[in-house]
Amino acid sequence: MERYYSYSRYLRELFGTRVYRVTVDAGFTCPNRDGTKGRGGCIYCFSGSDYDPEKRRKSVREQIAQGIERVRRRYKAEKFLVYFQAYTNTYGPLEVLRSVYDTIREFPEVVGLIVGTRPDCVPDPVLELLHSYTSDYLVWVELGLESAHYRSLRWMNRGHGVSDFVDAVLRIKRFKALNLCVHVILGLPTEDREDMLETADFLAALKVDGVKIHPLHVIRGTELERIYLEERFRLLELDEYVELAVDFLERLPKETVIQRLTGEAPEELLVGPYWCTGRYKNRVIQLIRQELEERDTFQGAKYRF
Ligand code: SF4
Structure with a gap:
Protein backbone atom coordinates (compact mmCIF):
# COMPACT_ATOMS: atom_id res chain seq x y z
CA MET A 1 0.00 0.00 0.00
CA GLU A 2 1.32 3.44 -0.90
CA ARG A 3 0.99 5.71 2.11
CA TYR A 4 1.21 8.94 0.17
CA TYR A 5 -0.14 10.08 -3.16
CA SER A 6 2.94 9.94 -5.35
CA TYR A 7 3.30 11.85 -8.58
CA SER A 8 3.95 8.66 -10.53
CA ARG A 9 0.68 7.14 -9.27
CA TYR A 10 -1.21 10.32 -10.15
CA LEU A 11 0.17 10.31 -13.70
CA ARG A 12 -0.48 6.59 -14.13
CA GLU A 13 -4.09 7.07 -13.01
CA LEU A 14 -4.51 9.94 -15.44
CA PHE A 15 -2.77 8.53 -18.52
CA GLY A 16 -2.75 4.78 -17.88
CA THR A 17 1.00 4.65 -18.42
CA ARG A 18 4.20 6.15 -17.07
CA VAL A 19 4.70 9.74 -18.11
CA TYR A 20 8.08 11.48 -17.95
CA ARG A 21 9.12 15.07 -17.50
CA VAL A 22 11.44 16.90 -19.85
CA THR A 23 12.85 20.08 -18.31
CA VAL A 24 13.42 23.17 -20.41
CA ASP A 25 15.22 26.47 -19.91
CA ALA A 26 13.39 29.00 -22.07
CA GLY A 27 15.86 31.81 -21.37
CA THR A 36 12.03 44.83 -10.69
CA LYS A 37 11.32 43.15 -7.33
CA GLY A 38 14.80 42.78 -6.00
CA ARG A 39 18.42 42.17 -6.86
CA GLY A 40 20.57 39.15 -6.27
CA GLY A 41 17.61 36.79 -6.12
CA CYS A 42 16.63 34.32 -3.43
CA ILE A 43 19.65 33.51 -1.28
CA TYR A 44 19.70 29.86 -2.37
CA CYS A 45 19.17 30.55 -6.08
CA PHE A 46 21.65 28.91 -8.41
CA SER A 47 20.91 29.55 -12.10
CA GLY A 48 17.21 29.81 -11.34
CA SER A 49 17.06 26.13 -10.26
CA ASP A 50 18.56 24.57 -13.36
CA TYR A 51 22.05 23.15 -13.02
CA ASP A 52 22.67 22.74 -16.74
CA PRO A 53 23.86 26.07 -18.23
CA GLU A 54 24.28 24.37 -21.64
CA LYS A 55 20.50 24.17 -22.07
CA ARG A 56 20.22 27.95 -22.31
CA ARG A 57 22.26 27.94 -25.49
CA LYS A 58 19.73 25.73 -27.28
CA SER A 59 16.29 26.62 -28.57
CA VAL A 60 13.24 25.42 -26.67
CA ARG A 61 12.40 23.18 -29.63
CA GLU A 62 15.87 21.56 -29.53
CA GLN A 63 15.69 21.06 -25.77
CA ILE A 64 12.30 19.36 -25.99
CA ALA A 65 13.36 17.15 -28.91
CA GLN A 66 16.62 16.12 -27.25
CA GLY A 67 14.95 15.65 -23.84
CA ILE A 68 12.27 13.40 -25.33
CA GLU A 69 14.85 11.38 -27.23
CA ARG A 70 17.03 10.90 -24.12
CA VAL A 71 14.14 9.86 -21.87
CA ARG A 72 12.59 7.69 -24.57
CA ARG A 73 15.83 5.75 -25.01
CA ARG A 74 16.40 5.37 -21.28
CA TYR A 75 12.90 4.40 -20.11
CA LYS A 76 11.12 3.46 -23.34
CA ALA A 77 8.78 6.34 -22.50
CA GLU A 78 5.93 7.31 -24.79
CA LYS A 79 4.29 10.29 -23.10
CA PHE A 80 5.93 13.43 -21.82
CA LEU A 81 5.32 16.57 -19.84
CA VAL A 82 7.34 19.66 -20.70
CA TYR A 83 8.51 21.46 -17.59
CA PHE A 84 9.55 25.10 -17.96
CA GLN A 85 11.68 25.10 -14.86
CA ALA A 86 14.53 27.61 -14.92
CA TYR A 87 13.93 31.09 -13.50
CA THR A 88 10.46 32.68 -13.76
CA ASN A 89 8.60 31.19 -16.69
CA THR A 90 5.71 33.66 -16.73
CA TYR A 91 7.97 36.71 -16.71
CA GLY A 92 7.67 38.17 -20.19
CA PRO A 93 5.25 39.74 -22.66
CA LEU A 94 2.17 37.63 -23.27
CA GLU A 95 3.01 37.01 -26.93
CA VAL A 96 6.48 35.79 -26.05
CA LEU A 97 5.04 33.43 -23.44
CA ARG A 98 2.50 32.13 -25.93
CA SER A 99 5.08 31.42 -28.61
CA VAL A 100 7.37 29.69 -26.10
CA TYR A 101 4.61 27.47 -24.64
CA ASP A 102 3.25 26.80 -28.14
CA THR A 103 6.43 24.86 -28.97
CA ILE A 104 4.90 21.86 -27.19
CA ARG A 105 2.28 21.68 -29.96
CA GLU A 106 5.01 20.49 -32.33
CA PHE A 107 5.43 17.29 -30.32
CA PRO A 108 2.43 14.93 -30.42
CA GLU A 109 3.92 12.78 -27.63
CA VAL A 110 3.71 15.75 -25.20
CA VAL A 111 0.60 15.51 -23.00
CA GLY A 112 1.26 18.20 -20.45
CA LEU A 113 2.69 21.62 -19.69
CA ILE A 114 4.29 22.57 -16.37
CA VAL A 115 5.25 26.17 -15.71
CA GLY A 116 7.38 27.16 -12.72
CA THR A 117 7.01 30.71 -11.47
CA ARG A 118 6.67 33.09 -8.51
CA PRO A 119 3.47 34.01 -6.64
CA ASP A 120 3.85 37.67 -7.64
CA CYS A 121 4.24 36.86 -11.32
CA VAL A 122 0.95 35.31 -12.38
CA PRO A 123 -1.33 38.15 -13.50
CA ASP A 124 -4.77 37.15 -14.79
CA PRO A 125 -3.89 37.44 -18.53
CA VAL A 126 -1.06 34.93 -17.99
CA LEU A 127 -3.44 32.59 -16.16
CA GLU A 128 -5.93 32.94 -19.01
CA LEU A 129 -3.17 32.02 -21.46
CA LEU A 130 -2.17 28.98 -19.40
CA HIS A 131 -5.82 28.00 -19.08
CA SER A 132 -6.16 28.05 -22.88
CA TYR A 133 -3.87 24.98 -23.02
CA THR A 134 -6.05 22.92 -20.70
CA SER A 135 -8.37 21.81 -23.51
CA ASP A 136 -5.45 19.85 -25.03
CA TYR A 137 -2.99 19.36 -22.18
CA LEU A 138 -2.62 18.65 -18.51
CA VAL A 139 -1.44 22.00 -17.10
CA TRP A 140 0.31 22.58 -13.78
CA VAL A 141 1.43 25.94 -12.43
CA GLU A 142 4.26 25.60 -9.89
CA LEU A 143 4.68 28.38 -7.36
CA GLY A 144 7.72 28.79 -5.15
CA LEU A 145 6.45 29.62 -1.69
CA GLU A 146 9.05 27.78 0.43
CA SER A 147 7.50 28.88 3.73
CA ALA A 148 4.23 30.31 5.03
CA HIS A 149 6.18 32.62 7.37
CA TYR A 150 7.03 36.11 6.26
CA ARG A 151 10.19 36.30 8.39
CA SER A 152 11.49 33.27 6.49
CA LEU A 153 10.56 34.77 3.12
CA ARG A 154 12.46 37.88 4.15
CA TRP A 155 15.46 35.85 5.30
CA MET A 156 15.53 34.10 1.91
CA ASN A 157 15.14 37.44 0.09
CA ARG A 158 12.14 36.03 -1.77
CA GLY A 159 10.90 39.52 -2.59
CA HIS A 160 7.22 38.66 -2.05
CA GLY A 161 4.93 38.16 0.88
CA VAL A 162 2.60 35.41 2.06
CA SER A 163 -0.25 37.66 0.89
CA ASP A 164 1.06 37.56 -2.71
CA PHE A 165 0.91 33.80 -2.51
CA VAL A 166 -2.68 33.72 -1.18
CA ASP A 167 -3.72 36.16 -3.90
CA ALA A 168 -2.12 33.95 -6.58
CA VAL A 169 -3.75 30.79 -5.19
CA LEU A 170 -7.22 32.35 -5.09
CA ARG A 171 -6.88 33.60 -8.67
CA ILE A 172 -5.45 30.31 -9.97
CA LYS A 173 -8.33 28.45 -8.32
CA ARG A 174 -10.80 30.44 -10.39
CA PHE A 175 -9.46 28.51 -13.40
CA LYS A 176 -10.75 25.08 -12.44
CA ALA A 177 -8.70 23.18 -15.03
CA LEU A 178 -5.38 24.62 -13.86
CA ASN A 179 -3.50 22.55 -11.28
CA LEU A 180 -1.37 24.21 -8.65
CA CYS A 181 1.80 22.77 -7.13
CA VAL A 182 3.67 24.58 -4.34
CA HIS A 183 7.37 24.29 -3.43
CA VAL A 184 8.35 24.13 0.25
CA ILE A 185 11.73 24.10 1.99
CA LEU A 186 12.09 22.30 5.33
CA GLY A 187 14.90 23.09 7.74
CA LEU A 188 15.14 26.85 7.41
CA PRO A 189 17.15 28.21 10.36
CA THR A 190 14.41 30.79 10.92
CA GLU A 191 11.91 28.06 11.80
CA ASP A 192 11.29 25.34 14.35
CA ARG A 193 9.32 22.15 13.77
CA GLU A 194 5.98 23.79 14.61
CA ASP A 195 6.63 26.59 12.12
CA MET A 196 7.32 24.07 9.35
CA LEU A 197 4.17 22.12 10.16
CA GLU A 198 2.20 25.36 10.13
CA THR A 199 3.26 25.67 6.47
CA ALA A 200 1.80 22.19 5.88
CA ASP A 201 -1.47 23.21 7.57
CA PHE A 202 -1.51 26.44 5.57
CA LEU A 203 -1.28 24.53 2.28
CA ALA A 204 -3.77 21.94 3.53
CA ALA A 205 -6.28 24.66 4.34
CA LEU A 206 -5.83 26.16 0.87
CA LYS A 207 -6.20 22.69 -0.70
CA VAL A 208 -3.44 23.13 -3.23
CA ASP A 209 -3.30 20.29 -5.76
CA GLY A 210 0.34 19.34 -5.38
CA VAL A 211 3.35 19.91 -3.15
CA LYS A 212 7.11 19.58 -3.64
CA ILE A 213 9.20 19.47 -0.48
CA HIS A 214 12.93 19.44 -0.04
CA PRO A 215 15.42 20.18 2.73
CA LEU A 216 17.38 23.41 2.79
CA HIS A 217 20.67 22.67 1.05
CA VAL A 218 23.57 24.95 0.36
CA ILE A 219 24.98 25.36 -3.14
CA ARG A 220 28.41 26.78 -3.87
CA GLY A 221 28.53 30.36 -5.06
CA THR A 222 25.16 31.35 -3.64
CA GLU A 223 24.43 34.00 -1.03
CA LEU A 224 23.23 31.15 1.17
CA GLU A 225 26.73 29.66 1.10
CA ARG A 226 28.18 32.97 2.29
CA ILE A 227 25.66 33.20 5.15
CA TYR A 228 26.16 29.54 6.04
CA LEU A 229 29.95 29.84 6.21
CA GLU A 230 29.61 32.97 8.33
CA GLU A 231 26.88 31.87 10.71
CA ARG A 232 27.33 28.09 10.61
CA PHE A 233 23.65 27.49 11.26
CA ARG A 234 22.63 23.86 11.49
CA LEU A 235 21.43 21.95 8.44
CA LEU A 236 19.00 19.07 8.95
CA GLU A 237 20.35 15.59 9.55
CA LEU A 238 18.86 12.92 7.34
CA ASP A 239 16.84 11.28 10.14
CA GLU A 240 15.44 14.66 11.23
CA TYR A 241 14.35 15.39 7.67
CA VAL A 242 12.70 11.99 7.30
CA GLU A 243 10.66 12.59 10.47
CA LEU A 244 9.71 16.10 9.40
CA ALA A 245 8.71 14.97 5.93
CA VAL A 246 6.39 12.36 7.42
CA ASP A 247 4.93 14.92 9.86
CA PHE A 248 4.38 17.20 6.87
CA LEU A 249 2.67 14.52 4.79
CA GLU A 250 0.35 13.63 7.67
CA ARG A 251 -1.06 17.14 7.63
CA LEU A 252 -1.81 17.36 3.90
CA PRO A 253 -5.08 16.13 2.42
CA LYS A 254 -4.91 12.66 0.86
CA GLU A 255 -5.64 14.13 -2.59
CA THR A 256 -2.60 16.41 -2.66
CA VAL A 257 -0.13 15.00 -5.17
CA ILE A 258 3.35 14.70 -3.68
CA GLN A 259 5.59 15.67 -6.53
CA ARG A 260 8.95 15.72 -4.77
CA LEU A 261 10.23 14.43 -1.44
CA THR A 262 13.85 15.50 -1.39
CA GLY A 263 16.39 17.81 -2.98
CA GLU A 264 19.12 16.94 -5.45
CA ALA A 265 22.14 19.03 -6.36
CA PRO A 266 25.25 18.07 -8.32
CA GLU A 267 27.86 16.69 -5.89
CA GLU A 268 30.54 19.13 -7.03
CA LEU A 269 28.27 22.09 -6.20
CA LEU A 270 26.84 20.89 -2.90
CA VAL A 271 28.15 22.33 0.36
CA GLY A 272 25.66 20.38 2.48
CA PRO A 273 23.89 18.40 3.72
CA TYR A 274 25.78 15.59 1.98
CA TRP A 275 22.63 13.53 1.29
CA CYS A 276 21.04 16.10 -1.07
CA THR A 277 22.43 14.55 -4.24
CA GLY A 278 21.05 12.20 -6.86
CA ARG A 279 23.07 9.38 -5.28
CA TYR A 280 20.96 9.54 -2.08
CA LYS A 281 17.60 10.38 -3.62
CA ASN A 282 16.15 6.87 -3.60
CA ARG A 283 17.54 6.24 -0.11
CA VAL A 284 15.79 9.35 1.28
CA ILE A 285 12.50 8.36 -0.34
CA GLN A 286 12.88 4.81 0.92
CA LEU A 287 13.50 6.08 4.49
CA ILE A 288 10.39 8.28 4.32
CA ARG A 289 8.33 5.29 3.19
CA GLN A 290 9.83 3.19 5.97
CA GLU A 291 9.02 5.87 8.57
CA LEU A 292 5.40 5.97 7.33
CA GLU A 293 5.24 2.18 7.75
CA GLU A 294 6.87 2.13 11.17
CA ARG A 295 4.56 4.81 12.49
CA ASP A 296 1.67 3.10 10.71
CA THR A 297 0.61 6.48 9.43
CA PHE A 298 -0.24 8.00 6.04
CA GLN A 299 -0.71 11.25 4.16
CA GLY A 300 -3.81 12.93 5.55
CA ALA A 301 -3.70 11.20 8.96
CA LYS A 302 -3.55 14.61 10.67
CA TYR A 303 -5.40 16.67 8.08
CA ARG A 304 -7.78 18.82 10.08
CA PHE A 305 -9.74 21.14 7.80
S1 SF4 B 1 12.31 33.30 -7.73
FE1 SF4 B 1 13.39 31.51 -8.57
S2 SF4 B 1 14.66 32.30 -10.24
FE2 SF4 B 1 13.97 34.06 -9.03
S3 SF4 B 1 15.67 34.44 -7.63
FE3 SF4 B 1 14.20 33.12 -6.56
S4 SF4 B 1 14.87 30.99 -6.96
FE4 SF4 B 1 15.94 32.35 -8.44
Whole structure:
Protein backbone atom coordinates (compact mmCIF):
# COMPACT_ATOMS: atom_id res chain seq x y z
CA MET A 1 0.00 0.00 0.00
CA GLU A 2 1.32 3.44 -0.90
CA ARG A 3 0.99 5.71 2.11
CA TYR A 4 1.21 8.94 0.17
CA TYR A 5 -0.14 10.08 -3.16
CA SER A 6 2.94 9.94 -5.35
CA TYR A 7 3.30 11.85 -8.58
CA SER A 8 3.95 8.66 -10.53
CA ARG A 9 0.68 7.14 -9.27
CA TYR A 10 -1.21 10.32 -10.15
CA LEU A 11 0.17 10.31 -13.70
CA ARG A 12 -0.48 6.59 -14.13
CA GLU A 13 -4.09 7.07 -13.01
CA LEU A 14 -4.51 9.94 -15.44
CA PHE A 15 -2.77 8.53 -18.52
CA GLY A 16 -2.75 4.78 -17.88
CA THR A 17 1.00 4.65 -18.42
CA ARG A 18 4.20 6.15 -17.07
CA VAL A 19 4.70 9.74 -18.11
CA TYR A 20 8.08 11.48 -17.95
CA ARG A 21 9.12 15.07 -17.50
CA VAL A 22 11.44 16.90 -19.85
CA THR A 23 12.85 20.08 -18.31
CA VAL A 24 13.42 23.17 -20.41
CA ASP A 25 15.22 26.47 -19.91
CA ALA A 26 13.39 29.00 -22.07
CA GLY A 27 15.86 31.81 -21.37
CA PHE A 28 13.67 33.80 -18.99
CA THR A 29 15.05 35.87 -16.13
CA CYS A 30 13.45 36.73 -12.81
CA PRO A 31 12.00 39.94 -11.32
CA ASN A 32 13.84 39.12 -8.10
CA ARG A 33 17.16 39.30 -9.93
CA ASP A 34 16.76 42.07 -12.49
CA GLY A 35 15.78 44.78 -10.00
CA THR A 36 12.03 44.83 -10.69
CA LYS A 37 11.32 43.15 -7.33
CA GLY A 38 14.80 42.78 -6.00
CA ARG A 39 18.42 42.17 -6.86
CA GLY A 40 20.57 39.15 -6.27
CA GLY A 41 17.61 36.79 -6.12
CA CYS A 42 16.63 34.32 -3.43
CA ILE A 43 19.65 33.51 -1.28
CA TYR A 44 19.70 29.86 -2.37
CA CYS A 45 19.17 30.55 -6.08
CA PHE A 46 21.65 28.91 -8.41
CA SER A 47 20.91 29.55 -12.10
CA GLY A 48 17.21 29.81 -11.34
CA SER A 49 17.06 26.13 -10.26
CA ASP A 50 18.56 24.57 -13.36
CA TYR A 51 22.05 23.15 -13.02
CA ASP A 52 22.67 22.74 -16.74
CA PRO A 53 23.86 26.07 -18.23
CA GLU A 54 24.28 24.37 -21.64
CA LYS A 55 20.50 24.17 -22.07
CA ARG A 56 20.22 27.95 -22.31
CA ARG A 57 22.26 27.94 -25.49
CA LYS A 58 19.73 25.73 -27.28
CA SER A 59 16.29 26.62 -28.57
CA VAL A 60 13.24 25.42 -26.67
CA ARG A 61 12.40 23.18 -29.63
CA GLU A 62 15.87 21.56 -29.53
CA GLN A 63 15.69 21.06 -25.77
CA ILE A 64 12.30 19.36 -25.99
CA ALA A 65 13.36 17.15 -28.91
CA GLN A 66 16.62 16.12 -27.25
CA GLY A 67 14.95 15.65 -23.84
CA ILE A 68 12.27 13.40 -25.33
CA GLU A 69 14.85 11.38 -27.23
CA ARG A 70 17.03 10.90 -24.12
CA VAL A 71 14.14 9.86 -21.87
CA ARG A 72 12.59 7.69 -24.57
CA ARG A 73 15.83 5.75 -25.01
CA ARG A 74 16.40 5.37 -21.28
CA TYR A 75 12.90 4.40 -20.11
CA LYS A 76 11.12 3.46 -23.34
CA ALA A 77 8.78 6.34 -22.50
CA GLU A 78 5.93 7.31 -24.79
CA LYS A 79 4.29 10.29 -23.10
CA PHE A 80 5.93 13.43 -21.82
CA LEU A 81 5.32 16.57 -19.84
CA VAL A 82 7.34 19.66 -20.70
CA TYR A 83 8.51 21.46 -17.59
CA PHE A 84 9.55 25.10 -17.96
CA GLN A 85 11.68 25.10 -14.86
CA ALA A 86 14.53 27.61 -14.92
CA TYR A 87 13.93 31.09 -13.50
CA THR A 88 10.46 32.68 -13.76
CA ASN A 89 8.60 31.19 -16.69
CA THR A 90 5.71 33.66 -16.73
CA TYR A 91 7.97 36.71 -16.71
CA GLY A 92 7.67 38.17 -20.19
CA PRO A 93 5.25 39.74 -22.66
CA LEU A 94 2.17 37.63 -23.27
CA GLU A 95 3.01 37.01 -26.93
CA VAL A 96 6.48 35.79 -26.05
CA LEU A 97 5.04 33.43 -23.44
CA ARG A 98 2.50 32.13 -25.93
CA SER A 99 5.08 31.42 -28.61
CA VAL A 100 7.37 29.69 -26.10
CA TYR A 101 4.61 27.47 -24.64
CA ASP A 102 3.25 26.80 -28.14
CA THR A 103 6.43 24.86 -28.97
CA ILE A 104 4.90 21.86 -27.19
CA ARG A 105 2.28 21.68 -29.96
CA GLU A 106 5.01 20.49 -32.33
CA PHE A 107 5.43 17.29 -30.32
CA PRO A 108 2.43 14.93 -30.42
CA GLU A 109 3.92 12.78 -27.63
CA VAL A 110 3.71 15.75 -25.20
CA VAL A 111 0.60 15.51 -23.00
CA GLY A 112 1.26 18.20 -20.45
CA LEU A 113 2.69 21.62 -19.69
CA ILE A 114 4.29 22.57 -16.37
CA VAL A 115 5.25 26.17 -15.71
CA GLY A 116 7.38 27.16 -12.72
CA THR A 117 7.01 30.71 -11.47
CA ARG A 118 6.67 33.09 -8.51
CA PRO A 119 3.47 34.01 -6.64
CA ASP A 120 3.85 37.67 -7.64
CA CYS A 121 4.24 36.86 -11.32
CA VAL A 122 0.95 35.31 -12.38
CA PRO A 123 -1.33 38.15 -13.50
CA ASP A 124 -4.77 37.15 -14.79
CA PRO A 125 -3.89 37.44 -18.53
CA VAL A 126 -1.06 34.93 -17.99
CA LEU A 127 -3.44 32.59 -16.16
CA GLU A 128 -5.93 32.94 -19.01
CA LEU A 129 -3.17 32.02 -21.46
CA LEU A 130 -2.17 28.98 -19.40
CA HIS A 131 -5.82 28.00 -19.08
CA SER A 132 -6.16 28.05 -22.88
CA TYR A 133 -3.87 24.98 -23.02
CA THR A 134 -6.05 22.92 -20.70
CA SER A 135 -8.37 21.81 -23.51
CA ASP A 136 -5.45 19.85 -25.03
CA TYR A 137 -2.99 19.36 -22.18
CA LEU A 138 -2.62 18.65 -18.51
CA VAL A 139 -1.44 22.00 -17.10
CA TRP A 140 0.31 22.58 -13.78
CA VAL A 141 1.43 25.94 -12.43
CA GLU A 142 4.26 25.60 -9.89
CA LEU A 143 4.68 28.38 -7.36
CA GLY A 144 7.72 28.79 -5.15
CA LEU A 145 6.45 29.62 -1.69
CA GLU A 146 9.05 27.78 0.43
CA SER A 147 7.50 28.88 3.73
CA ALA A 148 4.23 30.31 5.03
CA HIS A 149 6.18 32.62 7.37
CA TYR A 150 7.03 36.11 6.26
CA ARG A 151 10.19 36.30 8.39
CA SER A 152 11.49 33.27 6.49
CA LEU A 153 10.56 34.77 3.12
CA ARG A 154 12.46 37.88 4.15
CA TRP A 155 15.46 35.85 5.30
CA MET A 156 15.53 34.10 1.91
CA ASN A 157 15.14 37.44 0.09
CA ARG A 158 12.14 36.03 -1.77
CA GLY A 159 10.90 39.52 -2.59
CA HIS A 160 7.22 38.66 -2.05
CA GLY A 161 4.93 38.16 0.88
CA VAL A 162 2.60 35.41 2.06
CA SER A 163 -0.25 37.66 0.89
CA ASP A 164 1.06 37.56 -2.71
CA PHE A 165 0.91 33.80 -2.51
CA VAL A 166 -2.68 33.72 -1.18
CA ASP A 167 -3.72 36.16 -3.90
CA ALA A 168 -2.12 33.95 -6.58
CA VAL A 169 -3.75 30.79 -5.19
CA LEU A 170 -7.22 32.35 -5.09
CA ARG A 171 -6.88 33.60 -8.67
CA ILE A 172 -5.45 30.31 -9.97
CA LYS A 173 -8.33 28.45 -8.32
CA ARG A 174 -10.80 30.44 -10.39
CA PHE A 175 -9.46 28.51 -13.40
CA LYS A 176 -10.75 25.08 -12.44
CA ALA A 177 -8.70 23.18 -15.03
CA LEU A 178 -5.38 24.62 -13.86
CA ASN A 179 -3.50 22.55 -11.28
CA LEU A 180 -1.37 24.21 -8.65
CA CYS A 181 1.80 22.77 -7.13
CA VAL A 182 3.67 24.58 -4.34
CA HIS A 183 7.37 24.29 -3.43
CA VAL A 184 8.35 24.13 0.25
CA ILE A 185 11.73 24.10 1.99
CA LEU A 186 12.09 22.30 5.33
CA GLY A 187 14.90 23.09 7.74
CA LEU A 188 15.14 26.85 7.41
CA PRO A 189 17.15 28.21 10.36
CA THR A 190 14.41 30.79 10.92
CA GLU A 191 11.91 28.06 11.80
CA ASP A 192 11.29 25.34 14.35
CA ARG A 193 9.32 22.15 13.77
CA GLU A 194 5.98 23.79 14.61
CA ASP A 195 6.63 26.59 12.12
CA MET A 196 7.32 24.07 9.35
CA LEU A 197 4.17 22.12 10.16
CA GLU A 198 2.20 25.36 10.13
CA THR A 199 3.26 25.67 6.47
CA ALA A 200 1.80 22.19 5.88
CA ASP A 201 -1.47 23.21 7.57
CA PHE A 202 -1.51 26.44 5.57
CA LEU A 203 -1.28 24.53 2.28
CA ALA A 204 -3.77 21.94 3.53
CA ALA A 205 -6.28 24.66 4.34
CA LEU A 206 -5.83 26.16 0.87
CA LYS A 207 -6.20 22.69 -0.70
CA VAL A 208 -3.44 23.13 -3.23
CA ASP A 209 -3.30 20.29 -5.76
CA GLY A 210 0.34 19.34 -5.38
CA VAL A 211 3.35 19.91 -3.15
CA LYS A 212 7.11 19.58 -3.64
CA ILE A 213 9.20 19.47 -0.48
CA HIS A 214 12.93 19.44 -0.04
CA PRO A 215 15.42 20.18 2.73
CA LEU A 216 17.38 23.41 2.79
CA HIS A 217 20.67 22.67 1.05
CA VAL A 218 23.57 24.95 0.36
CA ILE A 219 24.98 25.36 -3.14
CA ARG A 220 28.41 26.78 -3.87
CA GLY A 221 28.53 30.36 -5.06
CA THR A 222 25.16 31.35 -3.64
CA GLU A 223 24.43 34.00 -1.03
CA LEU A 224 23.23 31.15 1.17
CA GLU A 225 26.73 29.66 1.10
CA ARG A 226 28.18 32.97 2.29
CA ILE A 227 25.66 33.20 5.15
CA TYR A 228 26.16 29.54 6.04
CA LEU A 229 29.95 29.84 6.21
CA GLU A 230 29.61 32.97 8.33
CA GLU A 231 26.88 31.87 10.71
CA ARG A 232 27.33 28.09 10.61
CA PHE A 233 23.65 27.49 11.26
CA ARG A 234 22.63 23.86 11.49
CA LEU A 235 21.43 21.95 8.44
CA LEU A 236 19.00 19.07 8.95
CA GLU A 237 20.35 15.59 9.55
CA LEU A 238 18.86 12.92 7.34
CA ASP A 239 16.84 11.28 10.14
CA GLU A 240 15.44 14.66 11.23
CA TYR A 241 14.35 15.39 7.67
CA VAL A 242 12.70 11.99 7.30
CA GLU A 243 10.66 12.59 10.47
CA LEU A 244 9.71 16.10 9.40
CA ALA A 245 8.71 14.97 5.93
CA VAL A 246 6.39 12.36 7.42
CA ASP A 247 4.93 14.92 9.86
CA PHE A 248 4.38 17.20 6.87
CA LEU A 249 2.67 14.52 4.79
CA GLU A 250 0.35 13.63 7.67
CA ARG A 251 -1.06 17.14 7.63
CA LEU A 252 -1.81 17.36 3.90
CA PRO A 253 -5.08 16.13 2.42
CA LYS A 254 -4.91 12.66 0.86
CA GLU A 255 -5.64 14.13 -2.59
CA THR A 256 -2.60 16.41 -2.66
CA VAL A 257 -0.13 15.00 -5.17
CA ILE A 258 3.35 14.70 -3.68
CA GLN A 259 5.59 15.67 -6.53
CA ARG A 260 8.95 15.72 -4.77
CA LEU A 261 10.23 14.43 -1.44
CA THR A 262 13.85 15.50 -1.39
CA GLY A 263 16.39 17.81 -2.98
CA GLU A 264 19.12 16.94 -5.45
CA ALA A 265 22.14 19.03 -6.36
CA PRO A 266 25.25 18.07 -8.32
CA GLU A 267 27.86 16.69 -5.89
CA GLU A 268 30.54 19.13 -7.03
CA LEU A 269 28.27 22.09 -6.20
CA LEU A 270 26.84 20.89 -2.90
CA VAL A 271 28.15 22.33 0.36
CA GLY A 272 25.66 20.38 2.48
CA PRO A 273 23.89 18.40 3.72
CA TYR A 274 25.78 15.59 1.98
CA TRP A 275 22.63 13.53 1.29
CA CYS A 276 21.04 16.10 -1.07
CA THR A 277 22.43 14.55 -4.24
CA GLY A 278 21.05 12.20 -6.86
CA ARG A 279 23.07 9.38 -5.28
CA TYR A 280 20.96 9.54 -2.08
CA LYS A 281 17.60 10.38 -3.62
CA ASN A 282 16.15 6.87 -3.60
CA ARG A 283 17.54 6.24 -0.11
CA VAL A 284 15.79 9.35 1.28
CA ILE A 285 12.50 8.36 -0.34
CA GLN A 286 12.88 4.81 0.92
CA LEU A 287 13.50 6.08 4.49
CA ILE A 288 10.39 8.28 4.32
CA ARG A 289 8.33 5.29 3.19
CA GLN A 290 9.83 3.19 5.97
CA GLU A 291 9.02 5.87 8.57
CA LEU A 292 5.40 5.97 7.33
CA GLU A 293 5.24 2.18 7.75
CA GLU A 294 6.87 2.13 11.17
CA ARG A 295 4.56 4.81 12.49
CA ASP A 296 1.67 3.10 10.71
CA THR A 297 0.61 6.48 9.43
CA PHE A 298 -0.24 8.00 6.04
CA GLN A 299 -0.71 11.25 4.16
CA GLY A 300 -3.81 12.93 5.55
CA ALA A 301 -3.70 11.20 8.96
CA LYS A 302 -3.55 14.61 10.67
CA TYR A 303 -5.40 16.67 8.08
CA ARG A 304 -7.78 18.82 10.08
CA PHE A 305 -9.74 21.14 7.80
S1 SF4 B 1 12.31 33.30 -7.73
FE1 SF4 B 1 13.39 31.51 -8.57
S2 SF4 B 1 14.66 32.30 -10.24
FE2 SF4 B 1 13.97 34.06 -9.03
S3 SF4 B 1 15.67 34.44 -7.63
FE3 SF4 B 1 14.20 33.12 -6.56
S4 SF4 B 1 14.87 30.99 -6.96
FE4 SF4 B 1 15.94 32.35 -8.44
